[in-house]
Amino acid sequence: MSRDRRTVLDHRADSDPALTARAGTAVRRAPAPALAEDSRLAVDIRGLVERGEMELARERFGELVGLHQRRASRIAFQYLRDAADADEAVQDAFVKVFTHIDSYREAWPFAVWFTRILINGCLDRRKARARRDRWFVAEASASDEARAVGRTTGADPERALLARERRSRVAAAVDRLDGRQRTVFMLCHYGDCTPREVGVMTGLKESTVRVHLFRAVRRLRALLGGAP
Amino acid sequence: MIRRTQHLSEERLLDCYLNERDGVVVDPRVAEHLTDCAPCGKRYADLAGFMDGLRSEAETEADAIFTPERLRAQQVQVARRLESASRPSRVLAFPGQFARRAFNVSTVRTAPRWIAAAAAAGLFVGLGLGAAYRWEIPAGHAVVRTMTARSVPPSPSLSRADGSQDDEFMSELEVALDRPRTRELVAIDAFTPHFREIREDTTPR
Numbered sequence: 001m002s003r004d005r006r007t008v009l010d011h012r013a014d015s016d017p018a019l020t021a022r023a024g025t026a027v028r029r030a031p032a033p034a035l036a037e038d039s040r041l042a043v044d045i046r047g048l049v050e051r052g053e054m055e056l057a058r059e060r061f062g063e064l065v066g067l068h069q070r071r072a073s074r075i076a077f078q079y080l081r082d083a084a085d086a087d088e089a090v091q092d093a094f095v096k097v098f099t100h101i102d103s104y105r106e107a108w109p110f111a112v113w114f115t116r117i118l119i120n121g122c123l124d125r126r127k128a129r130a131r132r133d134r135w136f137v138a139e140a141s142a143s144d145e146a147r148a149v150g151r152t153t154g155a156d157p158e159r160a161l162l163a164r165e166r167r168s169r170v171a172a173a174v175d176r177l178d179g180r181q182r183t184v185f186m187l188c189h190y191g192d193c194t195p196r197e198v199g200v201m202t203g204l205k206e207s208t209v210r211v212h213l214f215r216a217v218r219r220l221r222a223l224l225g226g227a228p
Numbered sequence: 229m230i231r232r233t234q235h236l237s238e239e240r241l242l243d244c245y246l247n248e249r250d251g252v253v254v255d256p257r258v259a260e261h262l263t264d265c266a267p268c269g270k271r272y273a274d275l276a277g278f279m280d281g282l283r284s285e286a287e288t289e290a291d292a293i294f295t296p297e298r299l300r301a302q303q304v305q306v307a308r309r310l311e312s313a314s315r316p317s318r319v320l321a322f323p324g325q326f327a328r329r330a331f332n333v334s335t336v337r338t339a340p341r342w343i344a345a346a347a348a349a350g351l352f353v354g355l356g357l358g359a360a361y362r363w364e365i366p367a368g369h370a371v372v373r374t375m376t377a378r379s380v381p382p383s384p385s386l387s388r389a390d391g392s393q394d395d396e397f398m399s400e401l402e403v404a405l406d407r408p409r410t411r412e413l414v415a416i417d418a419f420t421p422h423f424r425e426i427r428e429d430t431t432p433r
Contacts, residue, residue, distance in 0.1 A: 087302060090302060188246070194250045214239050217242060
């Protein structure tokens with residue numbers, strides 16, 4: 001899922017200085033973990049588990065966790081909007097991956113397999129939370145959010161408040177998307193997945209994924225007024 | 229080449245954005261159009277700005293929450309869970325006060341036998357009593373009925389079947405129901421001859 005961003009935009013940036021800044025923003029994206037590396041690691045771990053070398057397998061698995069945990073945490077947080085829940089979901093996904101590593105097949109990239117497990121876990125948690133919220137008052141993890149806002153915006157309370165409002169608007173808009181559109185949008189946009197990979201994860205055709213993504217973006221732009 | 233009069237649709241712009249992001253080669257005609265057509269270029273820039281804005285916002289938020297320390301702690305937690313999952317299950321020791329009580333093989337085995345024997349005996353007694361009770365009641369009833377039939381002599385008042393008693397009974401009924409409860413029926417009732425009156429009229433004085 002690593003991207004080479006040599007692009008149309010770069011073309012335009014040459015002729016249009018207004019686009020140069022935006023192109024710069026796009027290039028700032030964090031590089032995703034190398035696909036081949038994680039798949040190879042997963043195959044190695046599977047071999048170690050099959051041979052009963054559990055200690056070594058766990059050690060190697062730590063490397064795999066290190067490669068994916070940041071992206072996984074980001075996806076889980078966007079899904080669950082709660083840091084503690086997201087943390088648990090990520091941990092559960094990794095534990096599940098290790099305990100079922102023998103069923104991993106290298107026909108698909110490890111990231112696809114892992115993300116699928118993670119998303120299923122997140123969806124289960126969302127369902128459980130919806131059931132719980134029917135009976136109990138939902139408890140917001142304000143401390144996490146406040147800490148996050150404080151970190152990102154320094155000591156300026158006005159900026160902190162604005163950032164917080166903006167995020168809650170975006171989160172509310174994403175939450176208003178249809179279930180499938182939300183999944184596709186999150187995987188594509190926050191999870192660094194291509195439409196083809198999202199198709200594999202969700203069992204949809206690539207063209208269907210593109211349609212869902214287009215509708216999701218159109219709806220988000222309508223809800224947010226063109227700017228996040 | 230895509231003519232300038234035909235602007236790119238939103239779908240094509242999004243496809244172009246995704247292709248660009250994923251490092252897939254963009255259709256050269258679309259690229260050329262985007263370079264030449266200012267409105268399409270502006271729409272594309274707006275779309276890309278919106279998408280990148282959403283993305284950077286989300287990344288900043290997540291990175292602020294999931295700090296390197298937190299991610300390290302998460303990794304340690306995962307490792308701990310994996311280690312505990314791979315360890316064989318431990319059998320918990322039974323609490324001391326219960327463990328001190330001696331359960332030998334004979335008591336453990338004989339207790340259920342006694343219970344079974346008591347249950348069987350109870351069942352047997354219950355069945356026996358139940359059966360006796362069922363047989364006795366019809367027989368008892370029959371005896372009582374026969375005895376009543378034999379011992380009670382026929383009452384002269386019952387055996388006398390003259391119509392005067394019936395008349396009395398009918399009169400009592402009529403007196404009881406003398407006044408109609410429905411107001412609308414009072415007039416009809418007034419015109420209706422009563423059994424009592426007819427009898428009084430016909431009775432020889």
